Amino acid sequence: MALLEVNNLSISFGGLRAVDNFSVSIEKGCLYGLIGPNGAGKTTVFNLLTGVYKPNEGHIRLEGTDITGHAPAEINRDGIARTFQNIRLFKDMSVLDNVKVGLHNKYRYSTLTGVFRLPKYFQVEKEMNEEAMSLLKVFDLDSEADFLASNLPYGKQRKLEIARAMATAPKLLLLDEPAAGMNPNETEELMNTIHFVRDHFDMTILLIEHDMKLVSGICEELTVLNFGQILCQGKTKEVLSNPEVIKAYIGD
Numbered sequence: 001m002a003l004l005e006v007n008n009l010s011i012s013f014g015g016l017r018a019v020d021n022f023s024v025s026i027e028k029g030c031l032y033g034l035i036g037p038n039g040a041g042k043t044t045v046f047n048l049l050t051g052v053y054k055p056n057e058g059h060i061r062l063e064g065t066d067i068t069g070h071a072p073a074e075i076n077r078d079g080i081a082r083t084f085q086n087i088r089l090f091k092d093m094s095v096l097d098n099v100k101v102g103l104h105n106k107y108r109y110s111t112l113t114g115v116f117r118l119p120k121y122f123q124v125e126k127e128m129n130e131e132a133m134s135l136l137k138v139f140d141l142d143s144e145a146d147f148l149a150s151n152l153p154y155g156k157q158r159k160l161e162i163a164r165a166m167a168t169a170p171k172l173l174l175l176d177e178p179a180a181g182m183n184p185n186e187t188e189e190l191m192n193t194i195h196f197v198r199d200h201f202d203m204t205i206l207l208i209e210h211d212m213k214l215v216s217g218i219c220e221e222l223t224v225l226n227f228g229q230i231l232c233q234g235k236t237k238e239v240l241s242n243p244e245v246i247k248a249y250i251g252d
Contacts, residue, residue, distance in 0.1 A: 001063070001064055002025040002026055002027050002028075003026055003027060003028040003030075003062065003063060003171060003172060003204050004024070004025070004026040004049075004060075004061070004062055004172055004204070004206070005024075005025050005059075005060075005061040005064075006022060006023055006024045006025075006049070006058070006059070006060050006061075007023050007058055007059045007061075008021045008022070008023055008057060008058040008059070009021070009022040009023070009045070009048055009055050009057070009058035009059075009060065010022070010055060010056050010057040010058055011044065011048060011053055011054075011055050011056050012056055017228055018041050018044045018228050019041045019044050019045055019048065019055075019225075019228045020228045020229045021057075021058075021229065021230075022041075022045055022058070022225070022228075022229075022230060023058075023230070024223050024233070026172075026204060026206060026221075027204075028204050029198065029202060029203075029204055030204055030205075030220055030221060031194070031195075031198055031205050031207075031218050031219050031220050032204075032205065032206045032207070032219060032220065032221050032222070032223075033206075033207055033208075033209060033215050033218075033219035033221070033222045033223070033236065034046075034206060034207070034208050034222070034223050034225065035208070035209065035210070035215060035222055035223075035224055035225070036224050036225035036226055036231070036248070037226060037248055037249060040225040040226050040227065040228065041225050041227075041228040042208045042225055043085065043176060043208065044228075045225070046082060046174055046176055046208065048060070049075075049080060049174065050072055050075055050076075050080060050082050050174065051069070051070050051071050051072040051074065051075040052072060054069045055068065055069070062078055062079055062080065062171065062172065063079070063171065065078070067080075076105070076168055076170075077105055079169075079170050079171035079172060080170055080171070080172045080174065081102075081165035081166070081168045081170035081172075081173055081174070082165060082173070082174035082175070082176065083158075083161045083162055083165055083173075083174070083175050083176060083178060084161070084176050085176045085177040085180055085208075087154075087157050087158065087161055088161070089149040089150075089157060089160060089161055089164070090149060091148065091149045091150035092148065092149075092150065093148070093149060094145065094146055094147065094148060094149070095136065095141055095144050095145050095146070095147050095148075095149055095152065095160055096129070096132050096133065096136065096145040096146065098149050098160055098163075098164050099132040099135055099136060099160070099163050099164050099167050100128050100129070100132045100167075101164060101167075102163075102164040102165065102166070102167025102168045103128050103131060103132065103167045103168075105168055105169070106131075106169065107124050107127060107128050108124070109121055109124050131167075132145075132167065133145060135163050135166060135167055136163060138163070138196075138200065139159045139160070139162070139163045139193070140159075141156060141159060141160060141163065144156070154181060154182070154186070155182060155186035155189060155190070158178055158182070158186075158190065159190075159193060162175070162178070162193065162197065166197065166201065166203075170203070171204065172203075172204050172205075172206065173197070173203055173204070173205045173206070174205075174206050174207070175194070175205060175206070175207035175208070175209075176207075176208050177208050177209055177210065178190055178194070178207060178209065179209060179210075179211045179214050180210075187211060187213070187214055190214070191214055191217050191218050194207070194218055195218060207219070212240070215236070215240075216236060216237075216240060219236045220235070220236060221233075221234065221235055221236060221239075222234065222235075222236050222239040222240070224239060224242075224245050224248065226248045231244055231245060231248055232244060232245050
């Protein structure tokens, strides 16, 4: 059974069919790419998968469980986490605290415990700090744990956003244009980071990306969207050499 099964997913905004009968099957442990020209509907698909939008038609199943129409927080608890095209960190919080925010599903204490600093508060905070620092070390950010997130260079902010998403212990990680705004060296480092996350955490990753070097370098399979519809699906090398895909990107 595939980790993610999407069948005939569709949504309209007014008279515009933004996504039309989108279907995909992603196996556990796969590095999967969703590509297409600007305005093809890629981020809309991500918003459907994460509950930001509710589909007009179709079904989303994660490990066989139907999660269609669930709220974003519920879908995160179900096991899907995401990053955004425009980095959305808590920039006035420390690097460590950004990751601790992602641990909210796992560690809990009552408001009363927090207000009066009861023993459980210190125990839970200690455990959260240790787990957050462990994650930061994986991403080589542990030495900057006390920095404000806004003071990190761009490439490290991207890493921090991935680390925060990983703190929610997802089964499926969605990356929305993770290489946007990066220079070639940062992109190369990002490719290594994505490979490491997949291998180290036994993670399944679905990403949107325009950088074809990154796509061809890490994605094992691709779906190409054009005008909200699937243009092509299959192994990366075959998809990128498809004449219809080339035409969609650069024209006749």
